[in-house]
Amino acid sequence: MKPQDILFILVLLFLLWKRNPTYAIVAGLGCLVVAMPLFHFWVFFTAERLVMYSSAFLLLAIVLFGFDKRK
Numbered sequence: 001m002k003p004q005d006i007l008f009i010l011v012l013l014f015l016l017w018k019r020n021p022t023y024a025i026v027a028g029l030g031c032l033v034v035a036m037p038l039f040h041f042w043v044f045f046t047a048e049r050l051v052m053y054s055s056a057f058l059l060l061a062i063v064l065f066g067f068d069k070r071k
Contacts, residue, residue, distance in 0.1 A: 004046065008053050015057070021064035028057035 015024050031054035038047035 002049075004049060004053075008056075012056070012060070015060060019064060019067075021061040021068065024057045024061035024064060028054045028061065031057065 011027060015027060031050045035047040035050035035054070038044075038050065
């Protein structure tokens with residue numbers, strides 16, 4: 001397991017604990033912003049991971065928004 005994976009799991013646990021979809025959206029967009037320069041500098045492995053993390057955060061935000069609409 002790489003350090004970025006451990007950091008992703010910690011951030012994901014924090015977002016699940018807070019249950020605020022806005023934080024998940026900010027984390028997802030932040031991962032995309034960091035991934036763009038990495039693609040430019042040909043650091044594909046880390047940039048690809050950041051895009052996957054971003055999609056996980058945005059999916060979490062969609063699920064959290066769905067739970068908020070039910071209440």
